[in-house]
Amino acid sequence: MKETREVSILTGFLGAGKTTLLNAIISGKAKTRFAIVENEIGEESIDAELLIKGDDNIVELNNGCLCCTLNDNLYDILNQLWLRKSSWDHLVIEATGIADPANIARPFLTNESVQESFHLKRVICVVDAELIEDQLKETEVAIQQIAFSEVILLNKSEKVSVAYLKELQAILKTLNPFAEILVALENDFKIDALFNRERFSNFYSNPKPFLTPKGMFNLMPAETAAAPKFGLGNSHRKHQHSDIETILLRYTEDMDIEAIQHRMMVFLLTQSIGVYRIKGILFNKNYENRVILQTVGKGMSVSTGHPWEEGDKRESKIVIIGKRLSIYGFDRMFRSCLENK
């Protein structure tokens, strides 16, 4: 029998907890050797810096969202991974937070040569229990992600009441009655249960959401306007099939870590409408490690990242994802947090 490798696709809206789950998978299923494809919207990798480093084959794919540029890149990566298949057992593809997983799954469901070697076992959707209702109202892709998955992992459940959690499960069931819904409690991701579930054999490759309650979701039309370019090294991009855009800012000067936390707190409370996600790797020469700044909705976290090694390019990189973003405004805000500005 021909050798094959199993594949899981990890989907879920921006900030739901995909990378956090991936870290738990990598460290929790010690006997399985994972190959990981990390797809990011911006052209700069931030998530790879947030992953636990190990012997795993981690491939970063940051020159486009896999779901809209599908894509010689994925075929190249599958070929490369196949050549070194003796070093891994299971492939996990982490989609971007705004990807339609059906598009990523398509080659595994329709391309015979891919199917000969790679077996798509499941699509796992991580859901932010606190924010998903708003996300469902604002973006169609949040519905597509839930509708296409075999397993829905209701994450950040400690942030909502038990009664609301039940209500939420009923809403998710209307979007996808076939999926198994697991509730992650206090970072217990139920990894074995996640990996028990397999694809339904009769599931077609481009589903519409089931029984979407009429009038419940106000879906935004997609825009296709070209994004303006800004400055050296900074960029402003639009996802090809939605009005969600990305800004990347870089600074080589020392970032004042206290100042940026304070500034971000005020920003999140007063000005953050339309900003879904901010991820920053911050540099300050007085810190031996990278400082990781993240926001999801109005929540913010600051943590310690990997140490700076010799040869690393020492700079702060900040990615902002949302709608109708002003690169000038964000640049001004982050510049005001630089030391010796």
Ligand SMILES: Nc1nc2c(ncn2[C@@H]2O[C@H](COP(=O)(O)OP(=O)(O)OP(=O)(O)O)[C@@H](O)[C@H]2O)c(=O)[nH]1
């Ligand atoms: N309170 C709480 N925070 C969590 C939980 N899981 C993840 N987070 C936090 O949520 C933020 C986003 O988590 P990520 O794992 O980076 O989310 P993601 O889905 O990979 O985000 P994108 O790459 O932007 O799509 C981080 O600050 C995490 O620490 C949880 O169960 N509870």
